[in-house]
Amino acid sequence: MKRRYLWLLMAGHMFTDINQGALPAILPFLIVEKNLSYAAAAGLVFAENFVQSMVQPLFGHYADRLSKPWLMYFGVLIAGLGLAATGFFTNYWALFSAVAVSAIGIAAFHPQGARLANQVSGEKKGAGISIFSVGGNLGFAVGPILTTTFLLIWGLKGTVLLIVPAV
Numbered sequence: 001m002k003r004r005y006l007w008l009l010m011a012g013h014m015f016t017d018i019n020q021g022a023l024p025a026i027l028p029f030l031i032v033e034k035n036l037s038y039a040a041a042a043g044l045v046f047a048e049n050f051v052q053s054m055v056q057p058l059f060g061h062y063a064d065r066l067s068k069p070w071l072m073y074f075g076v077l078i079a080g081l082g083l084a085a086t087g088f089f090t091n092y093w094a095l096f097s098a099v100a101v102s103a104i105g106i107a108a109f110h111p112q113g114a115r116l117a118n119q120v121s122g123e124k125k126g127a128g129i130s131i132f133s134v135g136g137n138l139g140f141a142v143g144p145i146l147t148t149t150f151l152l153i154w155g156l157k158g159t160v161l162l163i164v165p166a167v
Contacts, residue, residue, distance in 0.1 A: 002120040002121075002122070005116070005120040006117060006120050006121065006128055006131050006132065007131070009072075009113055009116055009117045009120070009132050009135070010117075010131050010132055010134060010135035011135060012072055012073075012076055012109065012113060012135070013109070013110075013113055013132055013133075013135030013136045013139065014135040014136065014138045014139040014142070014165075015076050015080075015139065015165040015166060016075060016076050016079050016105070016106055016109040016110075016113075016136070016139060017106070017135070017136040017137075017138075017139025017140050017143065018139040018142055018143040018146065018162070018165050019079040019080055019082070019083045019102050019105070019106060019139075019143065019162060020048070020079075020106055020139065020140060020143065021139055021140040021141065021142065021143020021144050021147075022083050022143040022144065022146070022147040022159075022162055023044065023045065023048055023083065023099065023102075024045075024144060025143065025144040025145075025147040025148045025151070026083070026086055026087075026147060026151065026156075026159065027041045027044065027045075029151050029155075029156055030044075030086070030095070030156070033155070033156055034090065034095075034156075036092070040092055043092075043096065044095060044096060044099045047096050047099045047100045047103065048099050048100070048102065048103045048106075049103070050103075051099075051100045051103035051104060051107070052103040052104075052106055052107045055103075055104055055107045055108075056107035056110060056111065059071065059107055059108050059110070059111045059112070060110075060111035062111070063111035063112045063115050064111075064115075067112075067115075068112060069112060069116060071108050071109070071112045072108075072109050072112045072113050072116075074105070074108055075105045075106065075107070075108030075109030075110075075112075076105065076109055076165075076166045077105065077166045077167070078101060078102065078104060078105030078108065079102045079103075079105030079106045079109065079166065080102075080105070080162050080163040080164075080165060080166030080167075081101065081102070081105070081163060081166070082098045082099060082100070082101035082102025082103070082104075082105060083098070083099070083102045083159060083162045084159050084160045084161070084162045084163040085098040085101075085159070086098050086099065086156075086159050087151075087155075087156035087157050087158060087159030087160065088156075088157065088159070088160075113132065114129070114132065117129055117131075117132035146161075146162075147159070147162065150162070
């Protein structure tokens with residue numbers, strides 16, 4: 001098991017999934033400050049989950065054919081940029097698009113990350129994939145806490161700080 005690489009993959013998984021955990025924390029602020037309806041907020045959750053579900057298999061197909069680790073870096077960056085932009089848009093469809101862009105980044109990371117986690121795990125595939133998965137779970141857990149802290153201090157413009165873990 002190549003532990004150093006596995007821990008880097010776990011960190012990348014965490015930084016990616018911070019963005020997935022951040023959206024639910026952003027929604028109440030959008031509802032209050034941008035006067036979004038609950039239905040419109042639900043539409044943003046739909047955008048994130050639907051886009052991820054549609055494009056992740058494409059990235060998975062690509063990951064099976066070609067080793068492109070740069071897609072992980074691209075994914076983390078795009079995931080952060082998309083959600084960072086949500087605090088600056090006033091138009092609903094721009095918000096929807098920013099969330100969809102973030103979802104593309106999240107979807108781009110996972111297949112390559114899982115493939116590499118499997119590869120660097122050596123004989124201990126179960127342990128390796130578990131360590132990789134912990135990163136995603138930590139991201140989901142930390143995302144709402146970080147995001148809420150940023151937004152309580154800086155308002156919706158605080159979403160720009162979601163780009164920090166991506167770089």
